[in-house]
Amino acid sequence: MKHLKYILIFALSSATGTLQAQDLKELMKENRENREANYAKWGPTSDHDGMGYVVRAGFVLGGTTPLPLPKEIRKINEFAPKGGFSLGIDGYKYFNTRWGLSTGLRFFMQGMRTGAEVKNYNMAIVMGEDVVEGRFTGTDITETRMTGFTIPVTATYRVGARWTFNLGPYVSYWI
Structure with missing residues (x-):
């Protein structure tokens, strides 16, 4: 029973970590898109x-x-x-x-x-x-x-x- 409790805590923390990592990837993608939009606004980019x-x-x-x-x-x-x-x-x-x-x-x-x-x-x-x-x-x-x-x-x-x-x-x- 003791081990089940630790396994459950580990599983929940892993799921939370995965969600945070996915959120972080989305934030990084959004940040990259914002940066590219700023470059397009203020000067040349790779598509110019x-x-x-x-x-x-x-x-x-x-x-x-x-x-x-x-x-x-x-x-x-x-x-x-x-x-x-x-x-x-x-x-x-x-x-x-x-x-x-x-x-x-x-x-x-x-x-x-x-x-x-x-x-x-x-x-x-x-x-x-x-x-x-x-x-x-x-x-x-x-x-x-x-x-x-x-x-x-x-x-x-x-x-x-x-x-x-x-x-x-x-x-x-x-x-």
Whole structure:
């Protein structure tokens, strides 16, 4: 009688485990179908040709700096990014739902203003045809404005329907 009780408990728990496994398989199938529907909504899938384009518009933050920072710069007193914008278009070709190639053309404008304490900073001032060159100690104010074009050529990996990572070189031309 004791063994019958254990056999009955084991049989019931096995049946419950089987039901849970079937439910899990159905959930996994449903999840896969939802994922494929998201890929179809947000980009190419295996039943598409995997080609397309993306129009980009953005706001640029940040600035420029020589790395490593020159030893002549003793202290940075002010750093003010001027912001800017970026416009572009990228074309892509996916080979499957995850991997592909991308290239494009982007136009950008950005700038910054810095103020730094410098010592023995080599500078040249050009006014028309006159040039004054020498070493400077004091406060240097630098204002930068950059405008240009960038052409990226990247490998593309899609983590999910809305997340894409790009890795590769780019060429920029400043006007």
